[in-house]
Amino acid sequence: MRMERIRRVSLIGLGAVGTAYGSRLLVAPETELSVVVDQTRKSRYCERPVVVNGQEIAFPYVLPDADVEPADLILIAVKYDGLEQALRDIRRQVGPNTIFMSLLNGIASEDDIRAAYPRNPILHAVCIAIDAVRNGRDVTFSNLGYISFGDASGEQAEAVERVRELFERAGIGYEIPEDILHTIWWKFMVNVGVNQTSAILRAPYGVFQQSTDAHTVMAMAMREVIAIAQRLGIDLSEDDIARFDDVLHAMAPTGKTSMLQDVEAKRSTEVEQLAGKVCQIGRQLGIPTPVNEVLYHAIRAITSASP
Numbered sequence: 462m463r464m465e466r467i468r469r470v471s472l473i474g475l476g477a478v479g480t481a482y483g484s485r486l487l488v489a490p491e492t493e494l495s496v497v498v499d500q501t502r503k504s505r506y507c508e509r510p511v512v513v514n515g516q517e518i519a520f521p522y523v524l525p526d527a528d529v530e531p532a533d534l535i536l537i538a539v540k541y542d543g544l545e546q547a548l549r550d551i552r553r554q555v556g557p558n559t560i561f562m563s564l565l566n567g568i569a570s571e572d573d574i575r576a577a578y579p580r581n582p583i584l585h586a587v588c589i590a591i592d593a594v595r596n597g598r599d600v601t602f603s604n605l606g607y608i609s610f611g612d613a614s615g616e617q618a619e620a621v622e623r624v625r626e627l628f629e630r631a632g633i634g635y636e637i638p639e640d641i642l643h644t645i646w647w648k649f650m651v652n653v654g655v656n657q658t659s660a661i662l663r664a665p666y667g668v669f670q671q672s673t674d675a676h677t678v679m680a681m682a683m684r685e686v687i688a689i690a691q692r693l694g695i696d697l698s699e700d701d702i703a704r705f706d707d708v709l710h711a712m713a714p715t716g717k718t719s720m721l722q723d724v725e726a727k728r729s730t731e732v733e734q735l736a737g738k739v740c741q742i743g744r745q746l747g748i749p750t751p752v753n754e755v756l757y758h759a760i761r762a763i764t765s766a767s768p
């Protein structure tokens with residue numbers, strides 16, 4: 462039987478990541494993109510349109526209650542604190558075969574999607590080496606990086622193939638690793654290390670490229686993720702830190718992690734999904750995570766997360 466192409470794509474979360482990949486999907490051949498937004502956001506976005514690399518882009522907005530055909534693919538690109546509402550807002554886009562893909566950092570979003578839509582195919586994904594920066598509705602990037610994605614269930618080979626074909630058509634870089642859970646945990650380790658350390662030090666990537674001290678703090682936080690991952694049977698190791706060094710050294714020295722951008726813009730951070738998660742799993746497994754304990758409290762102390 463011929464595989465059905467993905468045509469209808471719904472995106473929720475028009476921030477740094479969503480805007481960057483959305484701008485590619487918008488002009489992809491044979492692709493109909495809808496961006497799901499509530500009325501308040503729609504009014505705000507129409508008043509102050511999205512600008513990508515200096516060019517104004519008119520995204521096609523659809524309200525959560527609109528009567529629409531189900532999407533073939535739903536891409537979720539909100540921050541974790543917006544996920545619960547986003548999963549409610551996209552319900553009208555969901556049909557029995559709609560594929561879900563979350564671009565959120567952390568290791569929890571796929572479980573939350575599964576809890577809300579237990580019968581749909583859910584692919585795991587992370588974006589790697591993207592350098593998108595958002596300032597209000599202006600998003601700039603020089604490198605879209607690539608999306609590493611795959612099927613952790615062993616039952617969604619067709620969904621993987623359909624998304625692969627879409628990304629080819631849209632010119633979105635991708636990789637389909639053999640062990641997507643290893644990649645998810647690798648990215649988690651990366652974010653725990655570089656996002657959190659960069660937020661505390663207010664350090665763009667250049668600092669981690671130059672300063673062995675900054676790099677040491679980052680690697681100390683990453684090693685706690687390696688310890689819990691190994692106990693959970695995920696094969697992370699010191700080599701995975703070295704693998705990130707290659708990515709890190711290719712990043713623009715002035716580029717900033719999403720958490721540093723959040724701290725600078727006085728937005729809430731994803732610390733609960735990074736250090737918070739490491740400490741929680743560490744406690745459950747009886748593995749000490751002192752570096753992440755410090756990062757957790759330090760990040761809460763410099764943001765509004767602390768009362």
Ligand SMILES: NC(=O)C1=CN([C@@H]2O[C@H](COP(=O)(O)OP(=O)(O)OC[C@H]3O[C@@H](n4cnc5c(N)ncnc54)[C@H](OP(=O)(O)O)[C@@H]3O)[C@@H](O)[C@H]2O)C=CC1
Nearest residue numbers: 474475476477478498538539540543546547564565566719
């Ligand atoms: N920025 C980066 O370089 C990278 C980020 N990531 C991860 O990707 C995810 C997204 O990050 P990022 O793009 O930086 O986040 P942003 O904060 O830039 O964007 C999130 C967007 O989601 C929108 N949103 C939230 N809830 C809803 C909703 N219910 N309906 C419609 N839109 C909604 C927000 O809208 P509004 O602005 O109107 O409030 C906001 O624009 C995070 O998990 C992050 O860790 C991963 C790799 C790189």
Ligand SMILES: CC(C)(CO)C(=O)C(=O)O
Nearest residue numbers: 589590591717718719720
């Ligand atoms: C890997 C990194 C640091 C940049 O793509 C990221 O995921 C983030 O900024 O959240």
